[in-house]
Amino acid sequence: MSALRVALADDQALVRAGLRALLERLGIEIALEADDGAALLAQLADTPVDVVLSDIRMPGVDGIHALQALRARGDATPVLLLTTFDDSELLLRAAEAGAQGFLLKDAAPEDLFDAVTRVAAGETLLQPVSTDPVRARFHFRDDRAPVDSFNPREVAILRLLAGGYSNREIARSLFLAEGTVKNYVSVILDKLGTRDRTRAVLKAITLRVI
Structure with missing residues (x-):
């Protein structure tokens, strides 16, 4: 089975580098990197991937707006958003926009791998959404x-x-x-x-x- 291809978007270069190293160690291929949603959308137009792994908060075009733009142009690629505990409102907006899942930024490597593979398989991960x-x-x-x-x-x-x-x-x-x-x-x-x-x-x- 070929390696999963992931698009990685985060405005912090160090975070991207860390995620790239971690994912590649887990056998996942990073097909493209972007530092904001606009760059992500431009690259995804030419480079198909299995999963988009994007920070939810980015300057300019953030993860949610990038997700909305993807869905508006008919791109159904699963999107897994990186978030923190204080993002409840953003998570709800993202769920409405069509995100397949959310992952906490401090997740363990095995949880990251599990989330990417499950979202790629068509599952939806809603655990971090606070019920209130x-x-x-x-x-x-x-x-x-x-x-x-x-x-x-x-x-x-x-x-x-x-x-x-x-x-x-x-x-x-x-x-x-x-x-x-x-x-x-x-x-x-x-x-x-x-x-x-x-x-x-x-x-x-x-x-x-x-």
Whole structure:
């Protein structure tokens, strides 16, 4: 299997150098580097990658605006944003813009590798999102009815979805068939009136289902 190709964006040269060295040691190829979102967008137009790993805070075009521009031009490359604990509001904006995941800047090397590979595989990692800002930001008209309509198994699956686990991993942890988990997820999305897992998790947090 060929190495994952990553685009790396951070305005601090030392941070980029450290991340490059770390990722290359883990067997991940750095296809391009950029010091802001504008440079990132320009290079991505000519250089396809498996994952974009970008700082969320950068001068000029930041990580979120770069993400919005990518999605606006039809580029669905998974984006993993580097962040810190005090970025709750930015995380919510990034989730709305279509980010696949967030990673704390002080994450352990194995966590970095795991996050990049999981996002490349199509998973969503929402762990660093603080639940209180989510509830403050997202308001839904019917904020009562769904809460008591979820059984314990559905709540357990929702919590695992919030952790970024795939259907296969959820199936393993709950001793279910993968097809059964897929059916549960479909029911959960239907109950919450959402079309994707990210919005389902955000809405479930807002409604205090999880």
